[in-house]
Amino acid sequence: MKRVTDIICVFRIQLASMRREVGPFLLAALVFPSGMYLFATAVSGRQDTQEQNPLRFLAGSIVFSLSLTSISWLGYLLLENRFTGRLKLFATLPLAPSSYVFGVLVFALVQAAVGTTALLLVGRAIGVPMRPSFPLLIVVIVLTIFCLSGLGVVIASCARSFSQGSLLTDTLGAGLIFLAPVYYAPEMMPQSLRMFSQLLPTTFAARAVQTTLSGGQAIGGELLTLSLMAVATLGLGFRLMQWREN
Amino acid sequence: MTNALAYAEPETQSAVRSRQSVTVEEPVAVSVRNLIKRYDDGSEANRGISLDVRRGEVIAILGPNGAGKTTFLRQITTELRPTSGSVTVFGVDAIANPESVKRLMGITPQEAGLFDALTVREHLELFARFKNLSKLEAREVAHDVIAELDLVNETNKRVGALSGGQRRRILIGLALLGEAPLLVLDEPTTGLDPSSRRGVWGVIRRAVDKGATVMISTHYMEEAERLSDRIAIIAAGRLLEFGTLEELLARLDRSYRLSYRDPFVPAGDVQVRHFASFAEAQRHISLELLSEYSIARASLEDVYFALTGELFVRTETGAEA
Numbered sequence: 001m002k003r004v005t006d007i008i009c010v011f012r013i014q015l016a017s018m019r020r021e022v023g024p025f026l027l028a029a030l031v032f033p034s035g036m037y038l039f040a041t042a043v044s045g046r047q048d049t050q051e052q053n054p055l056r057f058l059a060g061s062i063v064f065s066l067s068l069t070s071i072s073w074l075g076y077l078l079l080e081n082r083f084t085g086r087l088k089l090f091a092t093l094p095l096a097p098s099s100y101v102f103g104v105l106v107f108a109l110v111q112a113a114v115g116t117t118a119l120l121l122v123g124r125a126i127g128v129p130m131r132p133s134f135p136l137l138i139v140v141i142v143l144t145i146f147c148l149s150g151l152g153v154v155i156a157s158c159a160r161s162f163s164q165g166s167l168l169t170d171t172l173g174a175g176l177i178f179l180a181p182v183y184y185a186p187e188m189m190p191q192s193l194r195m196f197s198q199l200l201p202t203t204f205a206a207r208a209v210q211t212t213l214s215g216g217q218a219i220g221g222e223l224l225t226l227s228l229m230a231v232a233t234l235g236l237g238f239r240l241m242q243w244r245e246n
Numbered sequence: 247m248t249n250a251l252a253y254a255e256p257e258t259q260s261a262v263r264s265r266q267s268v269t270v271e272e273p274v275a276v277s278v279r280n281l282i283k284r285y286d287d288g289s290e291a292n293r294g295i296s297l298d299v300r301r302g303e304v305i306a307i308l309g310p311n312g313a314g315k316t317t318f319l320r321q322i323t324t325e326l327r328p329t330s331g332s333v334t335v336f337g338v339d340a341i342a343n344p345e346s347v348k349r350l351m352g353i354t355p356q357e358a359g360l361f362d363a364l365t366v367r368e369h370l371e372l373f374a375r376f377k378n379l380s381k382l383e384a385r386e387v388a389h390d391v392i393a394e395l396d397l398v399n400e401t402n403k404r405v406g407a408l409s410g411g412q413r414r415r416i417l418i419g420l421a422l423l424g425e426a427p428l429l430v431l432d433e434p435t436t437g438l439d440p441s442s443r444r445g446v447w448g449v450i451r452r453a454v455d456k457g458a459t460v461m462i463s464t465h466y467m468e469e470a471e472r473l474s475d476r477i478a479i480i481a482a483g484r485l486l487e488f489g490t491l492e493e494l495l496a497r498l499d500r501s502y503r504l505s506y507r508d509p510f511v512p513a514g515d516v517q518v519r520h521f522a523s524f525a526e527a528q529r530h531i532s533l534e535l536l537s538e539y540s541i542a543r544a545s546l547e548d549v550y551f552a553l554t555g556e557l558f559v560r561t562e563t564g565a566e567a
Contacts, residue, residue: 005378006375006376009375012372016361016363017363018363085357085358085359086359086360088325088355089355089417089420091325092358094346094349094376244325244344245325246327
């Protein structure tokens with residue numbers, strides 16, 4: 001029970017801290033991914049694949065939003081907590097490091113829910129044809145957030161300075177989108193990059209989101225891969241996130 | 247306020263029940279044995295410190311900057327892993343059970359960041375919840391602590407809008423939440439104005455009256471003299487002395503301090519010399535024809551400078567090695 005209370009308190013602290021930043025957050029959560037959607041639509045040229053491209057672009061934008069939320073912003077938050085001494089404050093409490101990480105993860109999930117909902121509404125408004133399977137979409141989003149947040153935790157725990165850490169989170173937050181077949185089909189990638197992209201969680205997240213948006217359910221492989229990646233990244237994150245210094 | 251150890255782990259509940267109703271026989275609150283902290287670069291911040299802190303007493307830790315005071319306290323609060331040695335808090339091994347031990351402590355770190363967007367009340371209420379207090383208890387405790395630290399007018403202000411001194415008081419308040427039986431305060435009054443500092447002394451005294459044991463590091467001699475039962479002086483990672491003020495003063499061979507101005511250099515600095523007796527100091531006054539002087543019993547400051555200065559000389563001349 002204490003663990004649950006701890007997680008909720010960490011979540012509430014982060015949520016309260018963001019009160020004044022709700023506007024910029026919503027703007028950022030919408031502007032970047034929506035902008036990428038429009039950009040991808042414009043550069044894709046022909047509209048012949050009517051259904052597939054808009055759906056891919058919307059799925060890509062959702063994954064982009066998740067990546068920004070969980071690596072760039074969550075990473076930034078964790079770095080800020082670490083390098084402004086707030087983490088020290090948590091370290092003085094009878095609080096398990098994992099409760100702290102889970103509290104921050106819940107916060108990321110809420111952010112992801114807001115960002116994804118906004119993008120789905122935008123998609124609906126501009127007429128993207130979709131038949132989303134919401135329960136599956138939620139599972140995909142949770143797993144993606146866990147997986148990518150693990151990377152944010154790892155960076156925030158290992159960074160030697162705030163600037164080094166934020167550079168890494170920004171680079172990875174965007175890099176994982178553009179190095180994976182998120183906005184375009186895998187066939188369009190160079191062979192070597194295509195193989196490399198099979199190691200990236202965003203590849204599987206994009207495929208799973210696109211499938212669920214089109215009403216498909218055959219994403220067992222993607223879910224399994226994302227689950228394994230989430231266990232690996234979060235496991236590493238928990239291991240590195242220690243209150244006690246050596 | 248709520249009972250102190252309502253949140254203690256089952257295994258630690260037998261060790262410490264609460265501040266008010268201490269049923270434990272354990273007379274030692276903190277026991278440190280041969281504590282060594284060596285960093286990767288080979289430097290040693292603590293070199294074999296051993297001491298016992300008795301239940302209910304206030305220990306002041308003094309030492310120059312870089313002496314190893316904060317390193318010492320951070321090993322007790324489990325924030326830093328010792329290279330070797332042992333630390334037990336109310337009989338619980340702090341190295342093996344950091345989380346259990348932290349349930350027994352209220353900690354004010356020397357430097358820690360607050361959440362600027364939270365109000366003072368939110369800060370204290372949310373952090374009280376981490377100490378296993380119910381919502382209602384957390385609200386009551388936060389209310390009490392706010393009043394105790396004279397932050398009533400700031401209750402609903404965002405922490406980011408407060409002065410450095412007010413933020414420092416919040417950090418002290420966070421340590422007070424839940425009435426932990428051990429308070430570890432690392433330079434809690436640094437940056438506070440004299441009035442606030444005295445206010446904090448009052449808060450610490452009241453906590454002690456309720457049964458708390460306190461370890462406090464400070465650079466203020468007056469603070470150590472007024473608050474503590476025993477004083478530890480640390481320099482270069484070593485515990486130089488540990489005892490009551492009287493015991494420390496008794497270590498001085500020359501316990502009378504003569505402060506005077508050289509009659510031939512009236513605009514010069516005040517000179518200080520120490521003497522073994524009052525009569526000896528008077529003789530010096532007559533001999534030197536001093537007209538502007540004062541004689542006083544040596545203070546903690548004299549002990550501090552005698553000890554740390556001596557160590558400095560030993561280190562400089564290589565005798566320390």
